Amino acid sequence: MITRKLSEVARMAEGSVPDLFGEVEIQGVALHPDEVRPGCLYIPLSESQGDKREMAEAAVRRGASAMLREAGHMEEYPGQIPSICVEDAKAALLKLAAAYRKELPVRSIAITGSDGKSTTRDVVATMLATTYKTFQADGGVERPLTDLACAILRMEESTEMAVFELQWNAHEDLAEQARFVRAEAAIITNVGETQLKLLGSRREVAAATMKVVEGLLPGSLLVYNGEEPLLREMLALADKPEGLLTYRFGSTEEADIYPIAIMNELEGTCFKTNLPTTSYFRVPLLGLHNIMNALASAALTKYMGVCDQDAVTGMNSLERVYTRLVPMYTRSGAVIFNDSLSATPTSMKAAIELLKELSGYQRKIVVLGDMADLGPDEVRYHKEIGAMLTAPEIYKVFAYGTLARHIASEAGKGQPPGRVKWFQEKAELIDAVAAEANAKDAILVKGSRMLGLDELVEVLTGV
Structure with missing residues (x-):
C-alpha cells in the first residue's frame, strides 16, 4: 500500500x-x-x-x-x-492514486465485458501469480474511478502485475477507467444484455464496451471474443491507440485461439488449444462459456510472459467459487449447480445448455429467477428462456419472481402438466424444491442477486 x-x-x-x-x-x-x-x-x-x-x-x-x-x-x-x-x-483522491500509479513499474490489465468478467479476472490473476507478484481488484459499478483509486493505493510497491475488472458507468466510461489504471492489455469477454435498460440495445452495449480500447497505452494488446460481430464492427470504428495488437478467442478455427479437444468432468473441464503446446489446460469450472474465458486468459498471460507449464499450473489452481456453477450436494444427495448471484439472458442460456449436456443424472431440474435491468424487451427475454425449457432433457421447472412468471408460462407450453411451477413467495419455493430433490438429480439454480436464491442453496446444502 x-x-x-x-x-x-x-x-x-x-x-x-x-x-x-x-x-x-x-x-x-x-x-x-x-x-x-x-x-x-x-x-x-x-x-x-x-x-x-x-x-x-x-x-x-x-x-x-x-x-x-x-x-x-x-x-x-x-x-x-x-x-x-x-x-x-x-479529485484529490484521484490525483493521489494517479500519481502513485505513475510511480509504480507495475503492468496493468483491464478485464471487461457483459458476462464472465469476475471469472476471467480471477483466472488471469491466478495464472500471472505463478510468475509475477500479482494484484487484482474490481472497479465497482456505482463509482468505478473512486474504487479503482482505492485499489491502486492498496497495491504494494513491489507489485509486478495488476488485473482490474472494469465496470461500465454512464459518467466514468471504460476509456477513462483504462486510462486511469494505465492498462497495456485488455480482455473483452462478450457482449450480452447487461445495461440494456440504460443503453437500449446490444449494439450500444458493444459500443460502450469497446471504449476500453481508447484508454489503452500505445502498443497494447486487446484480446476479444471473435464470435461477436458487434465487437468486430465497433473495433473497426474505435479510436485505437498506436500499435494496438489484437487477438481473437472463440470456439472454431476462425479464432486465433480455440479449443481442439474438450473433456467435461464434474469437478471441471480439461481442454487443449490449437497453440503449439502438448499441455492440457484444466479449469475447475463448467460450460463452454467458461472455456471461452479460460482461452482469453491463456492468450493474454502468454503475451505477458507466463510460460506454458506455469499457465497450466495456474489455471488448475484457480480457487473454486460456489456461485459459479460449482457442484454442491444437498442433504438428499442431489447435485446443485449454484449460479445464484447474477443472471442475464446470455449467461442463463449458457447455464441451461450446460445442464442439458451433463450425463449421469436421472432428472434435471431448473430453479430460475428474474433477470434484472433488461429494458423494454424484458418480457421477451424471459419467454426465450422459457422456450428452452421445453426440451426433453429438463424434467421440472421452478420459477420465482414477477418476470420469471413468463419463463414458467412459456415452459409450460411444452412440458407435461405439473412439471412447471411458479412462485411468488421464496419460502414456498424453498419448501417445494426441498421436497422434490432426490439423489441423482441435477439442479440448476440461477437468478439475479436481488432475489436471494443463494438462501435456497444454503437451506438445501447446509452450507
Missing part, C-alpha cells in the same frame, strides 16, 4: 500541508471510519452519508495518522490531527 510522508502526499494530491506536519508518514488510505487502520490517511468524501465531524473523530479514535480537509469546510473536522487541505476530496 502507499507509504509516504504528508509533504509527498500533498504534492501528489495537489494540496497543501503545514511544514509542521510534513514529515508525518501515512500507510494506506480509508474513505470511511470503519475502514481506518492505524497509520492511514482518512479521506472523507462529500458524498459520504453521516455527520462529517463525528466520522472524522471516529477515524482519529481508530488511529488515522492524518486526513484530507476540504477548504471551506474546516469547521466540520477535528483540529487535533495532521491534515492536508484540498479543494475537493474526491
